[in-house]
Structure formats: structure tokens, C-alpha cells
Amino acid sequence: MWMFSCLLLGPILAQGEDPSVANGELTPPDLPFPPMPSKAVVGPTLADSVNSWPPKRKPLKEDAPNILLIMNDDVGYGAPETFGGPIHTPTLSKVAQHGVSYNRFHTTAICSPTRASLLTGRNSHNVGAGQITEAASGFPGYTGTIPKSAATLAKVLSGYGYDTAAFGKWHNTPVDDLMKSGPFDQYPTGLGFSYFYGFLAGETSQYNPRLYENTNPIEPPRKPEEGYHLTEDMADQAIKLIRANRALTPDRPFFIYFAPGGAHGPHHVHKEWADKYKGKFDMGWEKLRNITFEKQKAMGWIPNSTKLTPIDPTMVKWEEIPEEQRAFQLRLMEVYAGYLEHTDTQDGKVVEELERQGLFNNTLIIYVLGDNGASAEGIHGTIDELLAENALPSTYQQQMEVLNRDFGGLDALGSQHVDKMYHSSWAWALDTPFKSTKLVAAHFGGMRTPMVMSWPKAKKWKKGSTEKVIKHDPTPRSQFHHVCDIAPTIYEAVGVQFPTRVEGAKQMPLDGVSMVYTWNNVSVKERKSAQYFEVMGSRGVYKDGWFASVFGPRIPWAEANETRMREWNPDTDVWELYDLTRDFSQAEDLAKEMPDQVAKMKQIFLMEATANKVLPIGAGLYTIYYHPEEGPHSPLTEWKLYEGLTRIAESNAPGFHSGQNSLATIDVEISANASGVLYCVGGTAGGFSVYMDNGYLYAEYMSTLLYRYIAKSTTPLQPGTRKIQVRLIFETTKGLGPPADLTLFVDGQQVGWVKARRANGIWVRGRKASRVQSDERLRAAGEGDLMLALKRHGVFATWPAIELMPSTSFRWTLCQNPAEP
16 A cells, blocks of 8 residues: 655545555655556446546645745855845745745755755765766766666655646756757656756856757747846746646646756846946945844844854955956946846746735745855956866956957946856855855855745644744744755655655665754754765764864865865865854864864764765865866767757867867868858857858867967868868866967868967866857857858858758867877
8 A cells, every 4th residue: 555644634534535645654655656446347348348537646635735946046145135135135035024034054065966955855975966067977976967766856746746847957967968869867857857947057148048948958039139038038937837737737736946047157137137236335345244244133144142254364355456446346246236136036926926826825935045155256256257167367457358349348247248257255245154155065155045935824724723834933943954954844844755666766765854843943953963064175064063174175266276286185184163052153163172072073074974975085076176087078089960960068069178189170062252150169258169251261269258269271262172170289288278289271281270378178168158249250159069050151150050061071080199180
């Protein structure tokens, strides 16, 4: 017999209710449930038979809630106005005003791991998600593949009869699965969601996103010039799904996972949103932090005893920013603030639809403000975030020269033309009152985020009662909780017993602890006794009010330190120790005073790390830093590409970053004064393009907007059948992004050459969006997709679709011998 427990359900079953709906003491079910037996009478003939459809299984309690799970991206603890910050967040405030809030809720401090933990109810390394998918490795905790033994919320809830849909960012599909032929089992639809609309990457452009609908790559419904913005589109699509559910399947509750790309870089928002914040940050980041801290205390969001932690010695102070550079730094922050408000407003459109449909009261809304703390990856503030990711040097003067020359100045920040990120010290200010930022698992600036829940439905068992399932209480819940606790909370709230097996796979135990016990009891003793954290060697562990941690080898707000990384030894790391029962912000390190407690906490971390597949320490750095050649990539050494191929992901296409020596050969028949793109990968913020213009052959290597190198043939190509070859050879120097020689050949003769002195070290585009400027030589495709095109009549291809002429062939080969033409 198939049974599960139902919260708030009495012992008497509703009429027609499945007998599997019962008490939680019985054996958990397997999913999917077996078919209901047929009640048809089968005789020799129709005259002797009676048709009867099997009854529909009803495994959910009557009036089971809808679920809306919202999680934004890269938002600091001190950012939202709701809890004392400078940025208007009306939707977060609305949900908080109907429910309860949590001021000691934690993420993993990095994207993919947080999302895997959120959706499975397990710790991130335990489900192979110890690092972002692009930097996966073969170590068990870092494969980037969620095992079938860790069924997601969507998989379980759909098995119980929920309609399930995901919108926005999905950063949990292995990059080598991003092909039209799949496999698709790690796509959202393979992990339990019936519908998906969003992007399969860490980030994308909000104006030209690389969209997917289910498993199919699609193009945005409108162009940027028509006012398109991805987050607005996502909200519209979610509203359509809610309406379809009400129109066609009103008997089924829904689970919507709404995960915008905002406010992750690139910070893209229309100018009017950024302009709301003009002058609001002129005081600089230290004073902003002080203002936020006082507001947080005044409203009771943090304890009065909390101490404001000082700026790290390696961070830049506002007074150190030259006066002539401040307008640039202020505008970067204004754009971010407008982007976050815009994102929260789109979250609100979905909530407003629940209200219009009369569904708000019976919807459990869980709003996680960010998947980690504010991001310091902009380092000194940048018009192109890949500068830091590829370890490329830049100056304020270089960036302003590009902004003024090509895009009209500061007003271009936030537009489709640049992939800007704010200064890392703004991120620190938005993580008030804590130390550090995203990517640090030692301090709460990286992993603590506001979270709110609401479910204002009246409790059904009390006739005429107005008592809510979650009664609004403005006092924040301070029990220590983690993102892996969300799934168990939902299961208890819905009243389902977690299955023993799902689609034949025996299920791992849940690592999380339900938070339902905190809903209407602010002072109840917390039930989570231990929780580990780890990101690329930065690590920590919580146990019964104590927190011990190690900062790790990377400093997210500073350029990569080769010596620090090369000489790092986890065994000699210095541990910190905090008593969180009286130190909310980790202001007092007690490690030197209490070495025995440090030793005890180190052992607890080792136990947790062993049990959750965190070891070896530093595995998250293995392919992103120490051995990039072993990272996820196509096994091919030669590609033969044909007319009609589109949307080849960067991870599965020919590579153009350091170490990828290559020779591309194009056999093509050209006309006089031919113009058009031969092939291209990336976009205007980084990419590689080979094209013709008025008969001349060009190749451009672009290491972000600041470093562009163009080779051009000395003479126009003669009409007829030609063999064009493009050779890219990197120098064998140490470090990321060594120089490269880019050489053009036609019919075996060298016709052009350029030295690319600054190459992309890791990613060409990182699957971000495309943009093509009419006044630029670079003819870019989209978001790391590969484009091949040749047009006869001087029209450049500007969209990611292959348009090879029938007489054209293309072959790309990794060079074995750098001397070969």
C-alpha cells in the first residue's frame, strides 16, 4: 500500500481520496505511484462488458497549497530597503508583511551549489555540485551532475500531482550536455519540471539572452530596440503559466521556481531605473555601510549588540578613489541598484497575478533574496566583467576611452553594449554588517541572505477560524538555517512523505531540516545543530552556536595572486573561531584564545566534509585554476560543420582561449568584393570572428572590449574557389592568457598576421549574449554560440544561425604542429 503523511490532515479521508493519503508512520511511497486498477468489466463482447475509467489517484490533501519559490542572484544582506538597505524592494516587503522573515539563513556562497542544494534538500557537494558546472571535475563532490538518488523538489511534487515550472537561471546542467541531441536528463525538464523558460548558464544578457524553452534553444520574442528585457519576459511567461493552470487544470496545485538572472552581472537595466538612484550613493561605500548598519539595528533586523565589521585591509576605501573617477564608480552602483529594484518588481508581477486569481492566501511563497552575497567580481569596477575572470589588466582610462569613443559615455552603463560590474567595495557595503563577499565561505558576507515566507490561508480544521497557517510576525526568526532546509520545509507544509525510491533510484536521505517549526514560534530552539560550508578552499562549519572557518587561497575582490595560489597548502591554513550566540557579525575572532575549541571544530568540519564528499579540499580549483585542460570540454579535436547548424554552445564548439592552438580551413567559392561572416564565436565583450569586407579577408581576436586584434589580407581575394585557413598559435608561457599569433592563409600563401598580446585565459564569452554594433568590425554571434555564415551580397550575418553556402565547407582542427599552415 502506498502511503504518506499529511500535515493538517485528520484521520478521516475525503470522499474519493486515495487511501495512500494517511499517516506518516507508514512506509514512504515509491514514485511514480502505480496505476490505479481498472474497474471496467471485460466480457467476451461489448454487450457483456462495462466501460469504466480507472479513478484518478488523489495523493494530495484537499486544498494543497500552490508554491512560489523565488530566488534572485548575487544580492547582499544589506541591500534591500525591506531590512535597512538602500535599494527599494517592494515585493520582498510585501511577502514579509504577510508572513515571517529569517535573519540567519544561509546559502553556499556560490551559484550552482546553492541552486542544487535548494532544489534537492541535500548539501551541494553531496549531490556533485561543489563548484559551478563550467569548473566541474571528476572528484565525486564536483562532477556537476545531480544524481538520480537525489530527486528534486520538482520531481517529487510532480509525482504527487503538482504542475511544475521553472523560469530564469538554470546553472545546473553539465556544459558538455548543451547539445541539440542531449542528453537532457540534467535539464530542468529532466529533473522534474514540466516546463522551463530561461537560460542554461551562469549569466546571460538581459537584452539578447540565449534562451531555452524546455530543451529547445529559442530566440527572444522581441529586440532590445523594442524594449525587450529578459526579467520582464520571464514574469510574463510565469503569469501565462498560472493562467493556463487555472484554465485547464484548476484541480492541480502548481510549484513555480522563479529565479531571475538579476542582479548577477552583467548589470543590465533600462536607464530610467538606474536614474532613480542618482545621487543616492554620493557618500561612498563606507558611509553607506554605516547608514545601513544603523537602520538594520533600529528596525530590529539585527541585534543591538551587533558590531559593524571594518573594511578588509586589502579592499579599496572610497577616499582612495580619485575625484575624476568617482562619477564612473557612482554610476556603476546606481545601475546595480536600479537593476535589483527592477528584478524585485518583476518578482512582484508574479505575486500580483496570484492576488488577481484569488490564489495568494493559499500559496506558500518562499522568497530567498540571493543565491549568495553581493559579488566582488567587478574588482575595481568595469565595463566588462570578463576582464577579471580572464585575469586581464585594465585601467579607468582604458575603459572610459572605450565608453566615450564607442558608446556615448556613462549613459551606456546598464545598456546592451557593455557587461558592467560595480566596484568590489560596493559589494562589501551591500553585505553589511558582515565581512567579505560572494565566494567566501568563511564569513557571512558571502553566504547569509534575507529570506521570507508567507502562507496566509486560514487553518481549515478550525471552523470559522481566521488563524493563519503562517501568522504575520515582524520579529525575525534567528534560528540558524541553510538553503538545503527549504525542500524539507515544503514537503512538510504540503504533507507529503519523502519517497524511498524515485523512478527506481533509491533516495539519499535529506540533509536539510524543515523550518515549519519556526513559523509561529519565534523563540523555539533551533533544530539544526551542524552545517558545513566550502567554496574553492574557503570553508567553515557551524555547530551548536560556534562557527570556525578558513578564508582560503582566493581573494575575490583582488586580482589573482599567482604566488598565493601556487603556494597554498590547506594544512597550514589559519582558522578563525566565532561564538555566534553573542557575536552576530563575526566581529570577534576567538581562535587564539580558545585553541581547544578550534581543534574540536576542525574535527567536526572534517567529519562533515567526509560525509558530504567535500574532500579533497581545493577540488573546486582543480579545473578552473590548476588544470583547466582537464575541465569539461568537447572531446573532439576536429569539427566538420555544415549548413543549418545553429546555437553550438561554447563548451562544445572550437575553442579560442589559451592553450587551444587551432587551424580552421574553409573551402569556399567567393564572388568579387565578397562581404560576410565566415565564422564567429562570442560577442562584443569577447570573441573571435573571421569575415570578409569588400573582398578583403579579416580575422579579429577580441579579449573583451579593451583588447582587440585584427589581421587583414594585404589584397582583396580573387573570385573563385578558395581555400582559406586561419591559424591561431599561443605562446607557451605560464599563466592565464599568453600572447597568440593569428595568421591568415589563402590557397597556402600567408596573406595576413597579427599578434594578440592579451588573450582570453578561461572563457571567450562564458555563454553570454551577443551584440553587433554597426560601426564595428566584429560581427558577433550570440552568447558563446558558434556562427558560420557567408553571404554573397555584402550583408553581414548578425544573428546566431549558420548560413553556409552549399559550395562551402568548414573544418576546424586542434593544431598538433604549430608550423603547419
